[in-house]
Each structure stands twice: as structure tokens, then as C-alpha cells.
Amino acid sequence: MAGNSLVIRFAKQTSPLSSLFRLVVLGGHLCVLPILLACICISQSAQADDRNQAASRPNILLIAIDDLNDWVGCLGGHPQAATPSIDRLAAKGTLFSNAHCQAPVCQPSRASLLTSTYPSSSGLYFLNPGIEASRVTKQKTTLPERFAEEGYRIFGAGKIFHVTNGPVFNRLGKYGGGFGYFGPQPQTKISQPHGHPLWDWGAYPDSTEKMPDKRIAKWAADQLKNDFHAPFFLAVGFYRPHVPMLVPRKWFDKHSRKEILTPVVQSDDVDDLSPYARDLTSLEHVAPLHQWIVKNKQWHHAIQSYLACCSFVDACVGEVLDALDQSPYRDNTIIVLFSDHGFHLGEKQRWAKRSLWEDGTRVPLIIAGPGLPKHQTCSQPAGLIDIYPTLLDLCGLPPDPRLEGSSLQPQIIDPSKSRAPVRTTFGPENHAIRSRDWRYIRYRDGSEELYDHRNDPHEWNNLATDPECAKVLQAHRKYLPSTEHPILGEGSTGHLAFQASEEKRLQKN
Numbered sequence: 180m181a182g183n184s185l186v187i188r189f190a191k192q193t194s195p196l197s198s199l200f201r202l203v204v205l206g207g208h209l210c211v212l213p214i215l216l217a218c219i220c221i222s223q224s225a226q227a228d229d230r231n232q233a234a235s236r237p238n239i240l241l242i243a244i245d246d247l248n249d250w251v252g253c254l255g256g257h258p259q260a261a262t263p264s265i266d267r268l269a270a271k272g273t274l275f276s277n278a279h280c281q282a283p284v285c286q287p288s289r290a291s292l293l294t295s296t297y298p299s300s301s302g303l304y305f306l307n308p309g310i311e312a313s314r315v316t317k318q319k320t321t322l323p324e325r326f327a328e329e330g331y332r333i334f335g336a337g338k339i340f341h342v343t344n345g346p347v348f349n350r351l352g353k354y355g356g357g358f359g360y361f362g363p364q365p366q367t368k369i370s371q372p373h374g375h376p377l378w379d380w381g382a383y384p385d386s387t388e389k390m391p392d393k394r395i396a397k398w399a400a401d402q403l404k405n406d407f408h409a410p411f412f413l414a415v416g417f418y419r420p421h422v423p424m425l426v427p428r429k430w431f432d433k434h435s436r437k438e439i440l441t442p443v444v445q446s447d448d449v450d451d452l453s454p455y456a457r458d459l460t461s462l463e464h465v466a467p468l469h470q471w472i473v474k475n476k477q478w479h480h481a482i483q484s485y486l487a488c489c490s491f492v493d494a495c496v497g498e499v500l501d502a503l504d505q506s507p508y509r510d511n512t513i514i515v516l517f518s519d520h521g522f523h524l525g526e527k528q529r530w531a532k533r534s535l536w537e538d539g540t541r542v543p544l545i546i547a548g549p550g551l552p553k554h555q556t557c558s559q560p561a562g563l564i565d566i567y568p569t570l571l572d573l574c575g576l577p578p579d580p581r582l583e584g585s586s587l588q589p590q591i592i593d594p595s596k597s598r599a600p601v602r603t604t605f606g607p608e609n610h611a612i613r614s615r616d617w618r619y620i621r622y623r624d625g626s627e628e629l630y631d632h633r634n635d636p637h638e639w640n641n642l643a644t645d646p647e648c649a650k651v652l653q654a655h656r657k658y659l660p661s662t663e664h665p666i667l668g669e670g671s672t673g674h675l676a677f678q679a680s681e682e683k684r685l686q687k688n
């Protein structure tokens with residue numbers, strides 16, 4: 180199969196240093212000089228072999244999108260999503276249609292991905308602290324560091340790590356910049372006068388050229404015009420559709436507000452959830468309340484803005500993919516595209532991230548590359564935590580036993596090959612387990628939820644108390660983690676929501 184041949188082509192060889200060491204030992208009391216000369220020649224030859232081997236490895240193009248849920252054409256999360264570039268990439272490789280983040284917040288999701296470590300192992304559950312603050316993740320080699328060690332040229336722009344991109348990428352290679360991060364905002368907010376400064380949506384600024392993501396795409400495209408004599412690891416992190424959901428008006432033209440469809444919501448949906456589940460996903464959150472959105476007639480406008488942001492960021496992705504197609508690296512580059520977590524836009528009558536439901540955890544994940552199968556979809560569960568080991572596997576590099584994810588190469592070879600469920604965590608003892616057909620959630624108060632995705636894609640009917648589902652429940656419970664690292668950091672929205680829910684829980688007991 181194609182995947183296997185890729186591994187064989189890049190099989191690891193003996194290091195030149197170990198060859199030199201063995202020859203010197205064998206030399207013993209014989210004439211030392213000729214032996215040493217021979218050693219040097221063999222060593223140089225081995226080094227040349229290693230260089231040739233390293234040079235023949237595939238390049239990596241890692242594309243991260245911030246807060247993009249399944250509202251992309253190929254995932255069908257919203258019927259009006261228009262993302263032709265992402266759809267085109269999906270057609271060129273494997274679309275993991277059941278992929279999920281390990282934490283439904285930017286920082287811990289990216290920390291988990293970049294070190295292949297579960298939040299329950301690291302203690303990185305919420306928006307702070309970073310990888311360096313956890314004894315567990317600090318001891319690991321991050322994804323770009325590992326590829327640097329393997330001789331890759333490392334460069335990137337935009338948001339890959341949550342905040343430390345400049346120091347990390349400049350230490351390993353080159354960081355192009357954030358180019359303005361979340362972008363320009365009007366002096367007066369357009370749509371939500373109160374609340375968090377980033378929470379706004381509408382048509383702004385007046386030109387696409389002012390958007391940081393546009394500049395990031397151009398920077399990445401320009402890099403691909405260079406001659407590289409070693410394989411490269413190019414990371415491109417886009418900031419939209421993360422709030423503020425602001426993009427120039429031309430991106431709204433594709434999504435007429437009059438025709439916008441809102442998600443179907445059941446008014447009594449939360450009635451079968453525990454008070455703790457409702458508290459954890461609502462207390463102390465910074466997103467606008469669904470009631471405010473509806474009362475102020477902003478639901479269609481906010482959805483229109485999110486869809487416009489998705490179309491805009493899709494065009495940025497397209498610019499980078501086009502540049503790759505026109506470069507000498509077109510046929511020797513593995514492309515991985517992902518988003519760091521999902522996003523609610525009214526589903527379960529709530530907004531934003533920080534939930535353990537499908538809307539909070541499901542993300543686009545696409546892997547395409549030279550010799551890899553095209554036009555296929557894998558509905559087996561996959562996690563962002565699996566990207567790191569998958570890339571090592573696809574590049575024929577030795578696995579790192581410290582990584583907690585597992586390679587997706589078997590599913591790239593055969594998308595029907597079964598896979599263990601994937602886990603998402605929002606604070607200690609709050610976990611979702613997603614298998615191919617089911618979502619199981621268990622909160623720290625002991626309450627549970629179970630949804631059958633074969634006939635309940637919106638997760639409306641909690642089957643956790645249904646006696647007929649006892650075996651399914653039991654099968655999923657065994658994927659809960661055996662250890663739970665204490666929470667690191669403090670003060671973020673996630674920390675505060677967790678703390679407030681915990682206080683209410685303890686008051687009741």
C-alpha cells in the first residue's frame with residue numbers, strides 16, 4: 180500500500196557516529212592511522228547517506244485554523260458553509276470526519292497537540308499556563324523541535340502555539356510574525372456593545388489586505404518560492420474565525436443575511452442534563468448569552484459573520500495551497516490541516532467553546548501528501564493528539580514513546596480500520612469519550628450523558644439512564660483516564676467556570 184511504501188522509503192539507518200565507534204574499537208593495536216583514515220572516509224560516506232536520506236524526506240505543511248468548528252463544506256456542519264479550498268484539500272487526501280480536540284480551548288488544545296499529551300496527564304486544562312509550566316510537557320520535545328532535530332528547516336507564521344510562537348520558531352528557525360493577530364477592530368463595537376472586548380461581529384475593516392491572516396498567507400506563499408536544500412516544516416496558523424468575527428464586507432456577500440439558516444434548537448434540550456453540566460458550560464463564561472443574542476435579533480447576523488470568516492480563512496488556506504502547487508515542493512509535501520476546537524453558535528442555547536458536546540469538540544482534520552490515498556473519508560475517531568505520531572510515522576522517523584497519541588497511518592491506508600475512542604477533557608474528571616457512533620460524557624459530580632450519533636446528530640436525547648444502553652455505557656467508561664493531574668494556572672474563563680461549578684456542587688453535597 181502507498182503508506183507502507185512511504186515508510187520503507189524513509190527507513191532509519193545506523194548513525195555515522197556509531198559506525199565510527201565500532202571501527203575504532205575493532206582497530207585495536209593495528210596501525211592506527213590508516214584505520215582512522217578509513218574511519219573518517221566511511222564516516223563521511225555515512226554522513227552523506229544520512230544527509231541524502233534526510234534530504235529525501237517529505238516536507239511538512241501544517242495549517243492551523245483558530246476556532247473553526249465543522250462548518251466547512253466537506254464536513255457538512257452547516258449547509259451554507261462555503262469553503263472550496265478546504266474541500267479541495269480534503270479531496271486530495273484523507274478527511275477525518277470524526278476528529279476531536281483534547282481540550283475545547285485554544286491553549287490546552289494546542290499544548291496537547293504539540294506535545295501529544297492529554298490534559299489529564301499535563302494539568303494544562305484551561306487558557307493558561309503554557310507548555311513550559313507543566314513538568315510533564317516541559318520534559319517532552321515539541322512537534323517542531325522534533326523535526327528540527329531531524330534536520331528539518333523550521334519556519335512559521337501566525338498562531339501555532341498559543342502565545343510563544345516568536346521565541347519558539349526563531350530559536351528553531353524563523354518566525355514570520357503574527358501580522359496583527361486578531362486584527363483591527365472599530366473604535367465602537369458593531370454588534371455587542373457590552374462584554375469581552377474581542378466579542379464582536381460584522382463587516383470590518385474595509386480591505387482584505389488589512390487582515391492579518393491575509394498577510395500570513397502571503398508570507399507563507401512567499402516562503403514557498405525559496406530554494407530549500409533540506410526538507411522543511413512550515414507551520415501556518417490563521418486567526419479567523421476566532422472572535423472578533425470581523426471581516427470585510429465582500430466576504431459577507433457570499434452569505435445573504437436574509438437566507439441564513441440558524442441551527443435547530445430544542446427549547447427543552449438541557450432538561451436531561453445534570454445541574455453540574457449546565458453550570459460548567461454557562462457559569463462565568465465570557466461569550467454573549469443566547470437569550471441576549473435572540474432578544475437583540477443578532478443570531479442571523481452572528482452566524483452570517485462566522486460563515487463569512489470561514490470563507491475568508493478558506494481563501495487564505497487556498498492562497499497557501501496554490502503557492503505550494505506552483506512550487507517545486509508540490510509532490511513532496513505532506514499537508515495537515517486542523518482546527519484547535521469546535522464552537523457553538525446557539526446549539527444547546529449557548530455560544531463559543533468550552534463544552535464537551537459535539538459542537539465544542541469536533542474539528543476539521545485533513546491529511547494529504549505524496550503517495551497517500553486521495554478522495555477518502557475516515558469516520559473512525561481521531562484526535563489532534565494523534566497528529567504528532569502520525570507525522571513521525573509518515574516521514575519514517577522513529578516513534579517517541581513519550582507521545583500519548585497514536586499514528587493515524589493505519590486509517591490512511593484503510594479508513595475502515597477500527598480505532599479506539601478519542602477523549603476530550605474540560606477540567607479534572609470532566610471527560611467526553613467519542614467512539615465511531617457514540618458520545619459518552621462523565622462529569623466530576625458523577626453525572627453522565629450518552630448520545631447515539633447514528634440517529635441523534637444534535638445530541639438531544641441523553642440515553643445515559645436507558646437500561647438498554649448499559650453495555651454501551653460500560654464500554655465507554657473504560658476509556659476514562661486513570662489519573663487526573665491537578666489544575667495548573669488560574670484566573671481564565673475555564674478556571675473560573677470550573678471553580679464556580681465546583682462551589683455550587685459542593686454546596687449541594
Ligand SMILES: [Ca+2]
Nearest residue numbers: 245246285519
Ligand atoms: Ca482556538
Ligand SMILES: [Ca+2]
Nearest residue numbers: 448451639640
Ligand atoms: Ca437533551
